Every structure is written in structure tokens, then in C-alpha cells.
Amino acid sequence: MAIHKTQRGKPLPKPRSPAFITIAAVTACIGFLYLASSLFSTNGFSFSSPRESFRSPYIHKGPEKYLYWGNRIDCPGKHCDSCEGLGHQESSLRCALEEALFLNRTFVMPSRMCINPIHNKKGILHQSSDANSEERWAASSCAMDSLYDLDLLSDTVPVILDNSKMWHRVLVTSMKLGSRGIANVQGVSRETLKEKSSYLNILLINRTASPLSWFMECKDRNNRSTILLPYSFIPSMAAKHLRDAADKIKSLLGDYDAIHVRRGDKLKTRKDRFGVERSLHPHLDRDTHPEFIMCRIARWVPPGRTLFIASNERKPGFFSPLASRYKLAYSSNYSNILDPLVENNYQLFMIERLIMMGAKTFIRTYKEDDNDLSLTDDPKKNTKIWQIPVYTKDTEEC
Secondary structure (H helix, E strand, C coil), X not given: CCCCCCCXXXXXXXXXXXHHHHHHHHHHHHHHHHHHHHHHXXXXXXXXXXXXXXXXXXXXXXXXXXXXCCCCCCCCCCCCCCCCCHHHHHHHHHHHHHHHHHHCCEEEECCEEXXXXXXXXXXXXXXXXXXXXXXXXHHCEEEHHHCECHHHHHCCCCEEECCCHHHXXXXXXXXXXXXXXXXXXXXXXXXXXXXXXXXXXXXXECCCCCCCCHHHHHCCCXXXXXXXXXXXXXXXXXXXXXXXXXXXXXXXXXXXXXXXXXXXXXXXEEECCCCCEEECCCCXXXXXXXXXXXXXXXXXXXXXXXXXXXXXXXCCCCXXXXXXXXXXXXXXXXXXXXXXXXXXXXXXXXXXXXXXXXXXXXXXXXXXXXXXXXXXXXXXXXXXXXXXXXXXXXXXXX
């Protein structure tokens, strides 16, 4: 039997079919993304594909530097299946946006916002008991661009969503560069991030260090020089279809005043060891009843005015006694405008908030600023002091 000798040198590789090359390339790509996902999964990265309903591609208007805080605005440590209400989450969002503005960076915004079931009655929270955490998150959240106009927002603070193709490109490119392209800066102060040269031109991830929620990073807002965005900034950034709905209702209301009456989630009481009911807001229940509201607002709202009422009070007809002095209006009067577009109570409140901001006189439940008009003098901030509720009048007025 003849033995064929091989030629000296390296043997020539066997030709490979185009199909094999394609499969190998796809496999390598998937492997890289899987590795990246595994590497950063504990840091909150998301590799979900961009949503097909994304309205328009964003044109990057800021510097080619990015800031990423995480994929959930309000995820308090190990309790990530729950979340705070819209107000707390907007405080967190404003905190992160202020830092992006301070650092002159584009903010990578989470593509979805958690909806607290306490603040939602639109029936979108039908959760299966055997659903995993990601399925529960998807069922109890809404798309960020269904709440906010990101193009309008980007005129002040450039933003991109964390499910956008641009963010995926930035992330993959930065990871390839290793420590020269990406840095985990959890717990590093914003001043250090701005001044230290090693942070200037790389992707900054996991900035927030609080196990509770983002806004804890900006909790001390008494120093006015550190506040870059006013409280009214995020409310004015509502998605265009929400702003359009608010404008239609405002035009129908004409010349009007407005009050926000927060009751349901704040009227919590508990019994002390002697069985006596106590509350963190001892005057709130009294001050938000119609007869006390009428007395309180008489100095600011003349009789006969149209009064728009936004409230989480669920008892039908609760505010009807006010009709003896004012022409009452509620968002429910405009269901033909709202029902086709409102998917959850966050969107509904954002529309109501825009309506209240357009009122000639707006009266809040709590005083949030020295110049605010309010229904009660109880502090909004939780004092952690449980007191006996007061239902009698303080003076003989009204």
C-alpha cells in the first residue's frame, strides 16, 4: 500500500462554505453579547431590543460622553418588585438629569418606568402568580416615551433610551476598550467625576450608590445653588399627546382655578398602645373635606368661578358641596378626550398636573414652597410623629 508523503510546511486549510462562515460569525456575535450581558447583569444593564413603536430616531445633540445610572429609576435594593409613586420617581429622574447637566453628558434614560399598583386603577397590572421578575416588571411598567417628550427634554439635557441602538453601540464600543472606555463609579461624587481627568472621556456607569432610590443622591436640596432644574421642569416635559390633551381641556375650561386634593394614600392612621387612633397628618382629613376647603379657599377663589379638582378621593360625590359656590370640573368630565389615550394613572395625573399648572389660581394640598397656596398647614414631609387627628375648627372663621 502506497504511502503519500505530505508536503513540507503548513498544510493548506480546507475551503469552508459561505454558510459555515456566516454561522460562525453569528455565533461569535451572540457569544459576545451573552458575555457582556452576564458581565454587567448585576449592574442593571439591559440588552432588550429596541421597541418597534419607538416614535423617531433621536439625533444626538450633546457631547459624545454618556452617564448611566441603571435601568430602573426606583429600585430600592432587594425590593425591586415594588416601586414608589410618580412623584418620587420624578425626583430621582430630576436628580440624575441634573448630574448629566452638571457633567455635560448625555443621560442614558431607562426605557420603562415602574407603576406602583396603589396609584393605578386602569387594569394593566394583571400579573400571573408564576411569572418571573422580568415578566412582572414588564406588566407593571410603562414605556418612558409614553410619559415624556424625549426630544423636548433633550433640548436641555441630551438623553437616549437604554433600549436604543445608539446605547447598544456605545456600550459595546466602550466594553471593547476596557478600563479605557468604561468605569463603574458607584459612590463617586459628581465633583470628582467632573474634575478628575481619568473620568473625562469614558462611559460612566452605576453612578447612584443609594440602595433605596435615585433621589437619595440629591436628598439635601436646601442648597439652592446646587439645584440646576426647577421642580416644574419634568412636569413640563410631558409627552406631546398628553400635552395636547391638556391643552384641549384647558381651552374648554376657559378661565378657571384649580385645587389638588390628596387624600387616599395619606389618610393613614394606626392605634397606639391605648387604642387611640393617630395620624402622621393630624389635620389633613379635616382640611380636605368640602366645608373646610370652601372656607380655606374663599380668600383666593371668588364665588362663581370654575374650579377644576384633581384628587385621589374615591368616594363619588365627595366634593359636591363645593358646587353651592363654584362650577366644578373634573378630568372625568372629559372622558371623550382622555379615554382613547390614557393607559394608566401616571398619564392621567400628568395631564391633570398640566391643567392645574394652567389655572389662574392653583391651590396645592401641601405647601411645597414659601409662595404656594395650600389646603392644609400640615407638613408634607413625613415627621414620623403620630398625633391624634383633629376635626374641629381652629378659629371661628367661616
